Amino acid sequence: MPAGSGEASLSKAGIGAPARVPVWLLGSMTLSGTLGIHIFAPALVVAAQAFGARNAELQLGISLYIWGLAFGQLVHGPLSDRFGRRPVLIAGSAVFTLASLIAATAFSASFFNVCRFAQALGGSAGMVIARTIVRDVSTQEGSTGSLAKLNLMILVGPGLGPVIGGFLVTHAGWQSILILLGLSGALNTAAIVSLLPETGTPRSATTRSVLGNYVRLVTSGHFAAYAIGGGCVTTGWYAFLSAAPLIYQQRFGLTPDASGMHLGVVVAGAWIGSFTASRQSQRWSAPRMLALGCRLSLGAAFGLLAAFLSGLASPVLVTGLMFLFTCGVGLAGPAALALATSVDPAAFGSASGLYGAIQMAVGALAAAGASFGRDGAMTAIAILIGCEIAALCLFAGRARRIAKAPVPCSKRAHEDA
Secondary structure, eight states, X not given: OOTTSGXXXXXXXXXXXXXXXXXXXXXXXXXXXXXXXXXXXXXXXXXXXXXXXXXXXXXHHHHHXXXXXXXXXXXXXXXXXXXXXXXXXXXXXXXXXXXXXXXXXXXXXXXXXXXXXXXXXXXXXXXXXXXXXXXXXSOHHHHHHHHXXXXXXXXXXXXXXXXXHHHHHHHTOTHHHHHHHHHHHXXXXXXXXXXXXXXXXXXXXXXXXXXXXXXXXXXXXXXXXXXXXXXHHHHTTHHHHXXXXXXXIIISOOOHHHHHHHHHHHHHHHHHHHHHHHHHXXXXXXXXXXXXXXXXXXXXXXXHHHHHHHTOOOHHHHHHHHHHHHHHHXXXXXXXXXXXXXXXXXXHHHHHHHHHXXXXXXXXXXXXXXXXXXXXXHHHHHHHHHHHHHHHHHXXXXXXXXXXXXXXXXXXXXXXX
């Protein structure tokens, strides 16, 4: 696909030699980081058996991976401002590639988890810098549609990831998943070197100003409420993702291949919710979209609780209820981001990076929490319900104040995983 082909690329207006950036490459760069979470989920139980480790040790690996994404997003943004987009992206993609391939040779659960953390650090570069590149090469109005398309492209990967992962672990072993990730990282690195121009202007005094932005945002009650609440809404469900292999494979007796199919349906709900948000962003206010998404997810979580307590839980029922839950996630996520970044529009880049880091931190805590307790399913459901209630409490009152100067969702990025 040519880099400069119409809808397939972004161009920097107003400059003598426009920078052409393929949108598919931005999507692929961002996808690498999040795909590492979803594609390996069906292999968790099998990998734990191969290492002779407890399932909880591999669940910890999911949490560490998400922590790596959180920390990396805080670091890569300032580094790309200081040294340019290309060098940081190339370095991050190379780290992701090497860590993926080394993880495939891991000899213990501990070493495997270390490799996964390094993999996430590298993959997070694409997540934060792709958004920044869109802002570099587009006007504010033009970036809206590009970011929405980018988000929909990204959500296709997590939907297919569990399906691909389940197929690979069933027919080629858990190591094949990591080899595939390594090969995709190598292709991304080659594409970045060959096709991606430098879109930023390196600046020497960026770090201090970025840290100042972070401090200002963290101490803002509005930003903190929407960022932490947004994290609860959009990544609190990682508790279920962490426990899902145990639920589908050990409780229901499904194969890794079949559990991957069910997880694919679950994640697809986020795509449906995000697509609905992008279509309704001009008609529904951000606070309304946020409330609808939270209520839908909370209702689905209570449905899961009732299903397990009554003994009616089945693979189809659990998947259907979680599909509704993630529909709410996709619907509320863009609204939470819009409201968080509207607090200080002049610091959009810092707000976006910090929001993403907080989002991943909440997801890491949720994933780690799912490994505690005797019944992983009930622990995960308790976390789902707790996160949604916490989000609703944090959002209470804030939406009314922000709504006095409303910011349509279409004016901000529709970008959640």
